[in-house]
Amino acid sequence: MATHHHGHHHEDMLSVEEARDKILSQFGVLNAQNFLITEALGLVTSDQVRSEINIPPLDNSAMDGYAVMSRDVSTATYEHPVMLEILETIPAGSLPTKPLKTGAASRIMTGAPVPEHCDAVIPFEDTTEKDFSKSGRLTEIGIRTSVSPGTNVRVKGKDIKEADSVLEEGHVITAATIGVLASMGMSHVRAIRKPVVSILSTGNELLSPGEKPAEGKIFDSNSSSIMASVIQLGAIPRYIGIARDEMGSVREKLREAMESDLVISSAGVSKGDYDMVKDVMSEHGDLQFWSVRMRPAKPLAFGTLNRGSKTSVPLIGLPGNPVSSLVAFEQFCRPAILKMMGKTNLHRPTIQAVLKDSIVNYDSRRVYARVIVEQTEDGYTAKTTGHQDSNILTSMVHANGLAICPEEEESKDPGDIVTVIMLDD
Numbered sequence: 511m512a513t514h515h516h517g518h519h520h521e522d523m524l525s526v527e528e529a530r531d532k533i534l535s536q537f538g539v540l541n542a543q544n545f546l547i548t549e550a551l552g553l554v555t556s557d558q559v560r561s562e563i564n565i566p567p568l569d570n571s572a573m574d575g576y577a578v579m580s581r582d583v584s585t586a587t588y589e590h591p592v593m594l595e596i597l598e599t600i601p602a603g604s605l606p607t608k609p610l611k612t613g614a615a616s617r618i619m620t621g622a623p624v625p626e627h628c629d630a631v632i633p634f635e636d637t638t639e640k641d642f643s644k645s646g647r648l649t650e651i652g653i654r655t656s657v658s659p660g661t662n663v664r665v666k667g668k669d670i671k672e673a674d675s676v677l678e679e680g681h682v683i684t685a686a687t688i689g690v691l692a693s694m695g696m697s698h699v700r701a702i703r704k705p706v707v708s709i710l711s712t713g714n715e716l717l718s719p720g721e722k723p724a725e726g727k728i729f730d731s732n733s734s735s736i737m738a739s740v741i742q743l744g745a746i747p748r749y750i751g752i753a754r755d756e757m758g759s760v761r762e763k764l765r766e767a768m769e770s771d772l773v774i775s776s777a778g779v780s781k782g783d784y785d786m787v788k789d790v791m792s793e794h795g796d797l798q799f800w801s802v803r804m805r806p807a808k809p810l811a812f813g814t815l816n817r818g819s820k821t822s823v824p825l826i827g828l829p830g831n832p833v834s835s836l837v838a839f840e841q842f843c844r845p846a847i848l849k850m851m852g853k854t855n856l857h858r859p860t861i862q863a864v865l866k867d868s869i870v871n872y873d874s875r876r877v878y879a880r881v882i883v884e885q886t887e888d889g890y891t892a893k894t895t896g897h898q899d900s901n902i903l904t905s906m907v908h909a910n911g912l913a914i915c916p917e918e919e920e921s922k923d924p925g926d927i928v929t930v931i932m933l934d935d
Contacts, residue, residue, distance in 0.1 A: 525917075526841055526876055529802045533812055533842050536824055539852045540771065543703045547691045550683045552744040553701035554852035559677040561694045564667035568623040572662040575633040576615040576651055577606075577624050580661070583632070583653045591638055591652030600625065615651055624663055631662035670694065680852065702852035707740045707843075708767035709733050710750045710775040712760065713830065718752065732776040732828070732835045739839055740774075743847050760790040767825075768817045771850060774843055775811075777830030791815065795822060803917055805875045806831060807838035833906055837878050840912070840931070861911075863890035863930050869915040869922040876917050880909035883930055892930050910934045 524532075542556030571577065578594065586592040594615040597608045606616060606625035615632075616625050624631065634640070638652030670676055676690060683701060691699055716730040717723070733749055740747040748770055753763040767773040775791075788811070791797050797813030811827025826843055828835040845856035861883070869879045881892040895908045911930040915922045922928050 523801050523803050526802060526804050529800060529810060529812075530842055530845065533824075533826065533846055534849060534856075536812075536814070537772075537846045537849045540703050540705060540850045542700045544698045545701050547688045547697060547699050550699050550701050551685065551688065553683050553704070555677050555679055555681045555683065556700050556702050556852070558675050558679050559681075559691070559696075559699065561670045561672055561674050561676050563670075563694060564672045565670040565693055566664050566666055566668065569628075569666050570621055570623050570664050571618045571631045572620065572664050573631050573633040574619050575617075575631045575662070576637055576653065577610065577618045577628040577631050578615045578653060578657075579610055579612065579627055580630040580657050580659045582612060582615075583630075584656050586653045586656050588654045591654045593650050593652050595650050596648050597625075615653070617648075617651075629659040629663065630657045632657060633662065680854065682853065702850075705745045705771040705847055705850040706748055706769070707745050707847065708748045708750050708770040708773045709736050709740070710753060710763055710767055710773060712753045712755065712775060712777045714755050716752045716777075731832050732830070735832070735836055736774055736776065736828075736839060736843075739836070739844070740847065743844065744851065745847050755786045757786065757790055760786060761794070764790065764794055764815060768815065768823055770823060772843070772846065773815060773823055773825040774828060774839070775825060776828040776835045791825065791827075795825070797825070797827075799827075802838075803875045804837075804841070805871075805873075805877045807834035807841070807878075808875065810838060810842065812842075833880070836906055837912065840933070859932050860929050861890050861932060862927050863892035863911075863913070864888075865913065865922050865924060865926045865928045866891055866893040867924055869894065869913060869928070871915045871917075871920055871922075874917050877915040878912040878931075879915065880906055881911045881913040881930060882908055883911040883932065890930070892928055 545553065582594065583592045595613055597614050597616045598606070599617040600606045600619065600622045602619045602621040605623055608616065609626035610616065610628050618624065618631060632653050632655065636655040638654065676694065677687065681687065683699070711730045711733045715727055717727045719729055719734065730752055737747040737749060750763050750766050753760045788797070788799065795813055795815035797811055800810045800812065801808050802810050807829050809829045813825055814822035815825050816822050826846070828838045848856045863883055869877055871877045880895045882895055883890050883892050892911060892913050911932050913928040913930045
């Protein structure tokens with residue numbers, strides 16, 4: 511990356527794709543760690559997972575009933591039951607103590623391992639069990655139906671065989687995955703760790719939420735919404751705070767941000783901002799300041815901050831306008847974070863919708879208009895959320911999508927089909 515001298519910066523106009531590709535090329539998948547299975551939701555497996563056991567571990571009964579040898583009951587009918595001696599009762603969680611022999615059966619509960627020589631289980635309702643008085647202990651049972659071998663017996667290893675590969679590398683762990691891991695007796699799983707993302711705002715005019723309002727000051731909303739966006743992705747946000755426009759303050763905040771996997775700063779990247787932040791960042795690393803052919807969020811900074819002699823941490827500098835910062839987060843930070851997590855699907859789903867009003871594009875940039883998408887019988891409709899100035903954050907609150915007006919089109923009009931990036935999961 512080119513180094514920049516104080517005061518003047520290259521203003522290359524990049525397309526969204528060019529900017530995103532340049533950024534993503536600097537990110538790789540992070541290292542793996544062992545996670546408690548219940549803490550691995552949404553993470554990506556780093557290795558193939560093989561089972562160390564058979565599931566089920568033994569042949570077992572699918573019913574409450576009687577374990578039999580099917581050939582013993584081949585003549586059984588409802589009117590003419592076959593009488594068998596009862597050897598024992600096998601509750602779930604216990605092992606049988608006696609093998610079956612000709613003319614004998616064992617009473618068995620669902621899930622209990624079947625005794626040796628058993629090849630079928632007859633449910634209670636097909637036996638004479640209910641005809642007996644409660645008083646006497648059963649010593650024999652009448653079987654009222656014939657069965658084919660294998661009936662109501664769950665075979666050892668039918669679900670998962672020992673040494674089977676159950677999950678491939680790169681699998682995104684879901685609630686169902688966690689159930690399977692638990693069923694194999696695994697309390698931990700190896701997965702790509704969560705990125706730590708440092709979040710920094712810059713500006714003399716900023717107050718933190720909760721401070722007293724003051725003349726000429728505004729509340730910093732970017733840090734909070736970026737933190738929430740990072741949490742939503744399953745990464746770990748680290749709020750560094752607000753750097754003032756003086757060298758010492760910026761240096762101190764950057765030092766705190768060094769121990770992370772990504773630094774996201776907001777403000778201080780567009781023309782007319784104080785150059786302080788740019789200067790300090792450039793002296794501590796390698797930064798490029800770009801103009802991206804998009805609205806909102808034209809100004810963008812990207813580069814690395816030097817951690818030590820050998821290592822550096824990537825920094826994405828988002829514009830200060832709250833809407834710009836969120837739109838730029840969507841386009842550039844979100845895919846970088848997902849890539850570090852080992853995800854392969856880096857982009858949100860897009861749909862085609864019929865536009866209800868107009869999107870005006872007055873300077874050949876790609877416009878991302880905040881829209882409310884609704885599903886109708888004929889497909890989707892998209893309606894812009896009122897005032898689209900990049901400082902009006904409420905336009906994002908109701909939006910569930912970003913409708914695109916391409917660079918080369920001067921407007922999208924009511925009835926036109928637009929591509930919409932869907933923002934809600």
